[in-house]
Amino acid sequence: MLLRGEGDVISGIVDTPARRQRVAFTSELFPVRHLAVTRRPSPAVSRAEDLRALRVGVIPGTSWEQAATDAGVPKTKRIAFRDADALLAGLRAGQADAVVMVLLDYALAGKRDPELVAGCFVGPGVSAAFAVRPQDGHLLHSLNGYLEGSRQARHALMFKYLSEEALSLIALARRE
Numbered sequence: 001m002l003l004r005g006e007g008d009v010i011s012g013i014v015d016t017p018a019r020r021q022r023v024a025f026t027s028e029l030f031p032v033r034h035l036a037v038t039r040r041p042s043p044a045v046s047r048a049e050d051l052r053a054l055r056v057g058v059i060p061g062t063s064w065e066q067a068a069t070d071a072g073v074p075k076t077k078r079i080a081f082r083d084a085d086a087l088l089a090g091l092r093a094g095q096a097d098a099v100v101m102v103l104l105d106y107a108l109a110g111k112r113d114p115e116l117v118a119g120c121f122v123g124p125g126v127s128a129a130f131a132v133r134p135q136d137g138h139l140l141h142s143l144n145g146y147l148e149g150s151r152q153a154r155h156a157l158m159f160k161y162l163s164e165e166a167l168s169l170i171a172l173a174r175r176e
Contacts, residue, residue, distance in 0.1 A: 011029075024140050026144050029129050031173060033102070034064060037119060038119060039116055040116075049072065051068065054073075057081055058099070059082070068122065108161075
């Protein structure tokens with residue numbers, strides 16, 4: 001939609017090499033790690049390779065799906081859901097054994113569903129950022145200025161709204 005001119009900015013999109021070929025990204029909005037997530041009573045997934053034997057819920061066309069694919073989850077084991085709500089409902093209903101999602105989304109979902117279980121990280125650390133059309137350099141510059149000025153406020157909001165577990169996982173993700 002951005003490239004068709006149906007908007008000017010995508011907010012909080014994961015910066016991937018494939019996307020970088022098509023759009024321009026701002027500086028990092030927040031760090032991103034993909035995470036294998038199960039639901040009690042199922043155990044946590046301890047190694048990304050273990051996902052290959054499970055039915056893994058994904059949202060087609062997202063970095064979540066790409067992380068599962070890169071971890072070697074066969075297409076026959078990937079269960080497609082339309083959005084994050086449907087993905088988590090599918091995990092709750094037993095349609096999927098595990099899902100791959102971004103750590104921050106897990107942290108927020110975990111506040112609504114304490115039965116979610118964080119497993120291993122899946123894939124390398126990446127960044128979420130704003131994306132604009134490559135020719136919109138002035139907008140890119142303005143957004144980068146905004147991000148620099150709001151860094152402290154974003155960190156304060158993370159500490160206010162995220163659980164201790166989520167903050168610990170974020171700290172671990174930054175160290176790895």
